Amino acid sequence: MLGPLAIVAITRIVSLPAIALATVATLLIVLITSVKGTGWEPTTDISEEVLEHRASAVPETEFPEPGNRAVGGGGGGAGAIPAGGDGEEGELEEGGTVSSGPGDIPEDEVEYFEVEFVKQGETVELSNDQPILEQGEDEGWDLPYACRQGQCVSCAGQIADGPSEDFVEHDNQQMLEEAEIDDGYTLTCVAYPRDSFSIETGEAP
Ligand code: FES
16 A cells, blocks of 8 residues: 555656646647648638729719819819910900000101200100110110119109100109109109100209
8 A cells, every 4th residue: 555645746746747748739739730720711812803893883074184183173174274375365465456565666656756865965866665764875875774663763864844754654663753753853764755855864853
């Protein structure tokens, strides 16, 4: 007969290998399962099928490209301006009847006036379709100027014969006041002759 101590010792000896065996068996099962897989196979790729299905569900539009983009822009082709189109500006240009400034005079209607440049000591003929400044420069005179747009007084001169606008037409001058114009002052860079007169250049109010 084995004593109680012997039984405990035997039990322990038997249990340890059994536990080790069970552990190894478990690991083997896990390993085999992971190598062989679960047997699940993915279904065939359905992405193409889904895309085709969705495409067939979208209604066809009548608009050819790039008209489709214009629809998204909020107005289709209605607001588009064709290149060189029939807009108002084009009509005006084609008609040729609307002038944009006092210098826009048809060639056969250009007139010439005798203008005395007092400081230069010369009288020359100036046309009515170019500013006094430009025509004075064409004579070779070094006349004062800065902006050439009627926005300073660098080019100012004084017409001795009376209010300047009795003799010239200003194209959008923004500097001279009414009283100064009445005193004969003019901005020669934007002043177009409308009569004969005498002028002193380099004279500002
Ligand atoms: S150059 Fe400036 S107004 Fe004539």
